[in-house]
Amino acid sequence: xGSLGIRRWSLSFGVAAILWEAVALWLDNKLxxxxxxxxxxxxxxxxxxxxxxxxxxxxxxxxxxxxxLAILVGISAGVVMAAFxxxxxxxxxxxxxxxxxxxxxxxxxxxxxxxxxxxxxIALVFLTCVFPILINTLAGLKTTDRTLLEVVRSYGATPRQxxxxxxxxxxxxxxxxxxxxxxxxxxxxxxxxxxxxxxxxLGFLIFRSAQSFDTAGLFVAVFIxxxxxxxxxxxxxxxxxxxxxxxxxxxxEE
Amino acid sequence: MxxxxxxTRDLCKSFEKDGASIEVLRGLNIDIARGEFVSxxxxxxxxxxxxxxxVNGLIRPSSGSAFIDGRAVTTPGGEIAxxxxxxxxxxxxxxxxxxxxxxxxxxxxxGKARDLASSYLALVxxxxxxxxxxxxxxxxxRQRVNMARALTAGADxxxxxxxxxxxxxxxxxxxxxxxxxxxxETGKTVLFVxxxxxxxxxxxDRVLVFTVRPGRLKEEVAIDLPRPRDLALKRRPEFGAHVDxxxxxxxxxxxxxxxxxxxxxxxxxxx
Ligand SMILES: Nc1ncnc2c1ncn2[C@@H]1O[C@H](COP(=O)(O)OP(=O)(O)O)[C@@H](O)[C@H]1O
Ligand SMILES: [Mg+2]
Numbered sequence: 001x002g003s004l005g006i007r008r009w010s011l012s013f014g015v016a017a018i019l020w021e022a023v024a025l026w027l028d029n030k031l032x033x034x035x036x037x038x039x040x041x042x043x044x045x046x047x048x049x050x051x052x053x054x055x056x057x058x059x060x061x062x063x064x065x066x067x068x069l070a071i072l073v074g075i076s077a078g079v080v081m082a083a084f085x086x087x088x089x090x091x092x093x094x095x096x097x098x099x100x101x102x103x104x105x106x107x108x109x110x111x112x113x114x115x116x117x118x119x120x121x122i123a124l125v126f127l128t129c130v131f132p133i134l135i136n137t138l139a140g141l142k143t144t145d146r147t148l149l150e151v152v153r154s155y156g157a158t159p160r161q162x163x164x165x166x167x168x169x170x171x172x173x174x175x176x177x178x179x180x181x182x183x184x185x186x187x188x189x190x191x192x193x194x195x196x197x198x199x200x201x202l203g204f205l206i207f208r209s210a211q212s213f214d215t216a217g218l219f220v221a222v223f224i225x226x227x228x229x230x231x232x233x234x235x236x237x238x239x240x241x242x243x244x245x246x247x248x249x250x251x252x253e254e
Numbered sequence: 255m256x257x258x259x260x261x262t263r264d265l266c267k268s269f270e271k272d273g274a275s276i277e278v279l280r281g282l283n284i285d286i287a288r289g290e291f292v293s294x295x296x297x298x299x300x301x302x303x304x305x306x307x308x309v310n311g312l313i314r315p316s317s318g319s320a321f322i323d324g325r326a327v328t329t330p331g332g333e334i335a336x337x338x339x340x341x342x343x344x345x346x347x348x349x350x351x352x353x354x355x356x357x358x359x360x361x362x363x364x365g366k367a368r369d370l371a372s373s374y375l376a377l378v379x380x381x382x383x384x385x386x387x388x389x390x391x392x393x394x395x396r397q398r399v400n401m402a403r404a405l406t407a408g409a410d411x412x413x414x415x416x417x418x419x420x421x422x423x424x425x426x427x428x429x430x431x432x433x434x435x436x437x438x439e440t441g442k443t444v445l446f447v448x449x450x451x452x453x454x455x456x457x458x459d460r461v462l463v464f465t466v467r468p469g470r471l472k473e474e475v476a477i478d479l480p481r482p483r484d485l486a487l488k489r490r491p492e493f494g495a496h497v498d499x500x501x502x503x504x505x506x507x508x509x510x511x512x513x514x515x516x517x518x519x520x521x522x523x524x525x
Pocket of ligand 1: 269271278297299301302304305
């Protein structure tokens with residue numbers, strides 16, 4: 001992001017903050033929309049009491065566990081499915097079906113099965129984000145440019161070399177794009193999983209705050225989640241551009 | 255002619271497609287001497303690319319064989335390098351890393367390969383571009399890398415499939431003179447496919463004219479123009495005479511091919 005990008009971002013945030021304050025003053029309803037200052041104050045309180053750090057720690061473990069597992073399983077399953085056509089034909093309908101299903105609805109079931117600790121949350125986060133990773137890995141491995149394959153074959157590449165020197169590097173940008181899609185789904189998974197029952201976490205902070213009419217506390221959690229989401233997506237975008245600059249070469253910013 | 259570097263005997267190829275068999279090449283007998291530059295011209299779809307892929311070992315013939323130094327070709331790699339129409343450079347690799355892919359895949363000494371690649375990159379006029387990525391280069395530069403890659407593979411025989419077709423007219427002419435220079439400096443045996451008759455005449459010792467599908471050898475034309483050749487040659491009457499002669503040989507074939515391609519497209523659309 002250049003200095004132009006930073007200027008544009010600060011401008012757009014500045015305008016949003018002014019609008020927020022104006023609406024909050026006009027509504028004058030502390031249950032619905034509180035002033036930004038109150039949110040900041042609540043943020044400091046939550047930090048000082050140690051509550052926020054504890055909530056963030058729990059949510060982070062759930063996120064990292066579920067997302068990490070989804071990366072591992074999604075990529076490996078994609079690689080295996082790309083290599084074995086029989087298996088692919090067998091599993092493909094299920095993958096497409098589960099990808100389209102809002103698996104998050106299985107949350108309550110997971111609580112019953114795995115309890116309200118980490119296991120149920122990690123399982124739900126995993127399930128919400130494994131399919132985009134798998135599908136993109138598979139697509140990336142299956143859509144390798146035929147010219148590239150023929151070129152390396154003409155220079156005597158073995159099937160193994162074709163896989164490691166062409167198919168996998170060609171699939172990498174697709175895989176990163178899959179991660180970018182899933183990272184947002186993973187954050188939703190964390191919050192929703194905690195709403196179904198938890199002892200701590202940012203989602204649970206939202207739940208707790210709502211129960212006690214603490215709107216400022218609720219927004220603290222929402223803002224932290226938003227910042228994390230944007231940071232993850234921007235980071236993955238940055239990696240994508242570093243890994244595959246040629247795919248962005250002909251694109252115009254406008 | 256002494257023992258040919260590259261030869262084919264009764265080379266035939268048919269493809270199975272939708273249950274039907276398409277005969278693409280029929281009974282080709284061709285001999286190419288060591289260090290010779292031979293071009294193939296023929297109507298589109300007559301099997302030129304298929305012929306190169308057979309000679310390279312990328313696909314197997316239906317019958318007959320291709321030979322290098324008297325040994326039948328079975329698998330790609332080694333003694334033959336293929337310069338494709340699309341440059342086929344790996345976009346995530348630098349120019350240098352693309353150029354050394356042949357030795358790398360064949361498990362050769364990489365230090366030597368890098369030196370060799372650098373010298374061939376210099377030969378094709380790309381000194382200083384080793385660390386660039388393909389997307390940073392123009393089409394003509396990418397085709398030069400494509401050529402350097404084939405040379406670095408250490409093959410004696412270069413198969414080139416319309417390597418300049420995607421380039422603009424001026425770049426193409428420059429590349430033609432560059433190729434004759436590189437060919438005379440390296441002494442490679444070149445089999446060059448093109449649809450541009452003047453390109454074939456300018457580059458070659460001999461031009462093979464293929465018939466329409468199934469491709470057969472219709473005629474071979476020796477190009478007895480003196481070397482070294484430069485672009486001024488293209489304006490001389492004896493050059494024009496060769497071009498005219500070859501054009502007359504394939505004009506009827508090209509008309510047939512256009513008619514058939516139209517009919518096939520219509521038939522496919524009606525299905
Ligand atoms: N793998 C393939 N399967 C089926 N048909 C093919 C295949 N490769 C080429 N052909 C057919 O063989 C004919 C010759 O193709 P090609 O060698 O590419 O011609 P050229 O290079 O002379 O234009 C075409 O009709 C093409 O459709
Ligand atoms: Mg062709």
